[in-house]
Amino acid sequence: MSSDTLTIDGVGPMPVECPASVAELRDVVRRCATDGTAIYPVGGGTLLDYGTPPARPGIALSTGKLDQVIDFPARDMTITVQAGITVARLNEITKAERLWLPIDVPNPETATLGGSIAANVSGPRRYGYGTFRDYVIGVTLVNDRGEETKAGGRVVKNVAGYDLMKLYTGSLGTLGVITQVTLKLKPMPEAWASCLFFCGRHQLAQALELLHRTATRPSAISFAWFHQHDKTADHWAFVVVFEGNSEAVTWQQEQLRQELGASGIPAPDGNRGEGIGPEQNFGLESWIIFRANLRPSSAAGFCARAAESGNVALRCVAGGAVVRGGITADHYTMGDFARMLSNILEAANATDGNVLVERCPPEWKKSLAVWGRPPSDLALQKAVKRALDPNSVFNPGRFVTDAF
Amino acid sequence: MQTTATTADPLVERLRTLLGRDAVLANPSDLVVYECDAFTVEKKRPEVVVFPTSTEQVAAVVRLCKETETPFLARGAGTSLAGGCLPVGGGVIISLSRMKKVHEINIRDRYAVVDPGVVNLQLTKLVQAQGYHFAPDPSSQSASTIGGNSSTNAGGPHTLKYGVTVNHVLGLEIVLPDGTIVRTGGPAGDPTGYDMTGVIVGAEGTFGVVTKIWVRLTPLPPAVRTLLGIFDSIDDATNTITEIIAAGIIPAALEMIDIVILEAVEAAFHFGFPLDAEAVLIMEVDGLDAGLDREAERITEFARKNNAREVRKAATEAERLLLWKCRKQAFGALGRIAPSLCTQDGVVPRTKLPHMLRRAREIGAKYGLRIGNVFHAGDGNIHPLLLFDERDPDQVKRVFAASNEILDECIACGGSVTGEHGIGVEKLDFMPKLFAPVDLEQMLRLRRAFNPDNLCSPHKMFPTAGACVERARPARKAAI
Numbered sequence: 080m081s082s083d084t085l086t087i088d089g090v091g092p093m094p095v096e097c098p099a100s101v102a103e104l105r106d107v108v109r110r111c112a113t114d115g116t117a118i119y120p121v122g123g124g125t126l127l128d129y130g131t132p133p134a135r136p137g138i139a140l141s142t143g144k145l146d147q148v149i150d151f152p153a154r155d156m157t158i159t160v161q162a163g164i165t166v167a168r169l170n171e172i173t174k175a176e177r178l179w180l181p182i183d184v185p186n187p188e189t190a191t192l193g194g195s196i197a198a199n200v201s202g203p204r205r206y207g208y209g210t211f212r213d214y215v216i217g218v219t220l221v222n223d224r225g226e227e228t229k230a231g232g233r234v235v236k237n238v239a240g241y242d243l244m245k246l247y248t249g250s251l252g253t254l255g256v257i258t259q260v261t262l263k264l265k266p267m268p269e270a271w272a273s274c275l276f277f278c279g280r281h282q283l284a285q286a287l288e289l290l291h292r293t294a295t296r297p298s299a300i301s302f303a304w305f306h307q308h309d310k311t312a313d314h315w316a317f318v319v320v321f322e323g324n325s326e327a328v329t330w331q332q333e334q335l336r337q338e339l340g341a342s343g344i345p346a347p348d349g350n351r352g353e354g355i356g357p358e359q360n361f362g363l364e365s366w367i368i369f370r371a372n373l374r375p376s377s378a379a380g381f382c383a384r385a386a387e388s389g390n391v392a393l394r395c396v397a398g399g400a401v402v403r404g405g406i407t408a409d410h411y412t413m414g415d416f417a418r419m420l421s422n423i424l425e426a427a428n429a430t431d432g433n434v435l436v437e438r439c440p441p442e443w444k445k446s447l448a449v450w451g452r453p454p455s456d457l458a459l460q461k462a463v464k465r466a467l468d469p470n471s472v473f474n475p476g477r478f479v480t481d482a483f
Numbered sequence: 484m485q486t487t488a489t490t491a492d493p494l495v496e497r498l499r500t501l502l503g504r505d506a507v508l509a510n511p512s513d514l515v516v517y518e519c520d521a522f523t524v525e526k527k528r529p530e531v532v533v534f535p536t537s538t539e540q541v542a543a544v545v546r547l548c549k550e551t552e553t554p555f556l557a558r559g560a561g562t563s564l565a566g567g568c569l570p571v572g573g574g575v576i577i578s579l580s581r582m583k584k585v586h587e588i589n590i591r592d593r594y595a596v597v598d599p600g601v602v603n604l605q606l607t608k609l610v611q612a613q614g615y616h617f618a619p620d621p622s623s624q625s626a627s628t629i630g631g632n633s634s635t636n637a638g639g640p641h642t643l644k645y646g647v648t649v650n651h652v653l654g655l656e657i658v659l660p661d662g663t664i665v666r667t668g669g670p671a672g673d674p675t676g677y678d679m680t681g682v683i684v685g686a687e688g689t690f691g692v693v694t695k696i697w698v699r700l701t702p703l704p705p706a707v708r709t710l711l712g713i714f715d716s717i718d719d720a721t722n723t724i725t726e727i728i729a730a731g732i733i734p735a736a737l738e739m740i741d742i743v744i745l746e747a748v749e750a751a752f753h754f755g756f757p758l759d760a761e762a763v764l765i766m767e768v769d770g771l772d773a774g775l776d777r778e779a780e781r782i783t784e785f786a787r788k789n790n791a792r793e794v795r796k797a798a799t800e801a802e803r804l805l806l807w808k809c810r811k812q813a814f815g816a817l818g819r820i821a822p823s824l825c826t827q828d829g830v831v832p833r834t835k836l837p838h839m840l841r842r843a844r845e846i847g848a849k850y851g852l853r854i855g856n857v858f859h860a861g862d863g864n865i866h867p868l869l870l871f872d873e874r875d876p877d878q879v880k881r882v883f884a885a886s887n888e889i890l891d892e893c894i895a896c897g898g899s900v901t902g903e904h905g906i907g908v909e910k911l912d913f914m915p916k917l918f919a920p921v922d923l924e925q926m927l928r929l930r931r932a933f934n935p936d937n938l939c940s941p942h943k944m945f946p947t948a949g950a951c952v953e954r955a956r957p958a959r960k961a962a963i
Binding site: 152153154177199209212213220226227229230233235240241243248265294295326329330331371372373374375376377400427430431435450453454457459463466467478483 | 591646670671686702864897921923925
């Protein structure tokens, strides 16, 4: 973060502190904790809209200068880095040793590793490789007392102590500032191949069922639908990626073509190459974005309902476990969105799913169910927040709050 | 009418009213079985053992414990090697062995919902015909329960490729220590809010009693190649492991068995292991058939380059299953060569394996002890087995000293003192060596959010004053 001030979700401008060492960062936290100043941790600032608005003004605390590689024992396939490193730089360093973190992070040039973990970012590759919770094996967090606390370690298998890596992953900076992370890495695949195909609106369920039953083992699945004014009118566009040894990759590409052909979905396109498949462009640009967590079997029904509800573009990953949607209309009122949201929330909730608002005008957030249906363990989550940040120093109002 | 002191106990009477007479054990002779698990060094008899059959019954028992300030803890099959099921504070053991229903199997969304008492292998058997399995496969899988696997975040040979238990748990139902029933996570995408499921798995039962588990079902690999590398030196075997991993190959499993263990295993199962080899490696690759032979060939080359005397391929499925039986039941076979054994569970970075095994050998020599090795080599997770006779107090003392020195060496290598068995009571003393006081305090703050009165499995995982149980002798049994 280069700017001196930052406005987060309509609250600000707040001063940005950018400590150059963990010791300095701890000093900032201690100072704020003492005088009751709220701390809003920021990494690359790519997801600042995510959450309910800050409850009170405070400071933005950037980890941008904490970007060192601490240890990279490549032959052990782990890496320990400071949390402010960008995902692009991390990838560059690991790929030089033919290793990688197989998690798709949008805007990797800007997004930091710590921020991506705090937001639990994932993309199309979660289908074959999982999410951050499967890769973070050690963590250092500066807590509300300004203490540098560690959990986990630097070995790939370790059950000593509580698994705070899981708790901090996806906690959106509400429990402290992640300053250092140890990751488990994967060897880079030898080859990749993709299948690109289209199917009609009414074929979506069939296509997803086929991908569930396929004899192939995709590493990434994504599918997108655009509203009727787009040139890919009324079609779902699929990208299925295979990664691994070259024989298996070649076989899978051909196999999926045949499976698609046999069920009446032509697979006109596909690519192949060495190493890792192309970066998965699953980003979504819109001023209003929602995200649904679903059972894969209910994705087709959910998407149909979301598409009917309004001017919406949909991008889905992992067989439909995560569906993100963006409003494509320039003129859309809070009332329009509230109606749509309650409609799709009902569809998601009916099968254990949920819909969150990732981005919308901050002034709408007071009236909208930003976190969808409250989780059944909310009271427990609040107890955890109270135990680890009793004075609500970190990200007050943004996540796991009374408004949740 | 015959009465005993225990039947007059008001707690026992109230438990009988709640659960029925056949679901409560309070007779001292019945309780002997529950005074320890597979970690037999330390013993403590619970006051009472209960066998609830539903979540509501578990919640009623927990509420009663809270009201009467009685410590309690959950127990699955009792296969813990670290004393996870030891009732250190006495009180009530909640045995989940009668909660063994499989509630749902959903192949389309790839999950199952099971009771905590469902045995690990049973679930895989139920879904195998449909082409799926429950991936975590601890060596105890034919006895240990999914509830216990979840509480300890159990591993197993195939976790090298497929991940440990937590990577396969999607959601939980848990009775918190105040008696409330909470559901976390589930089968739909990411959870809303904190990943409570992820932090409860592996908490070794100190956050409450897990009463239902949503687990991931994983497609079975369509093809598998299993190789057996035979080596004249341990260094050559461990160097092979290091090189396979460093070359970017992730086998489904990579397991080492050394000469000490081979002798016992051969006597028990007659597989045909050469008895003059120093070590064998079980090397398994799985996945799609295409390309698998080349992967197996690459592994064979690494073994040959490191002076493997021979690399055999399991010719039939029967031969492959026998090989795995030898591996998974290796501990059991050891009864033939020593009256007692102590199994350790250290982890080192994979490239430190050759060093670590040499050190373990030196430590064994220093204390005049025979040490066998059978372990998950690909993960760097070692299981040195110290052979001894527990009737000789001097040997017992030396086993303790040698174990501690081995685990200290793991820490010095940048590793951990437990990869899959847990801290339990066995490794309490090592927590301050792994973690600073602020780290432990952060974990204790979290425990207080779940378990403020510390009635739920007290004195586990974190060293506390006044919780010492007499430590008579090292563990003599091990995984089945």
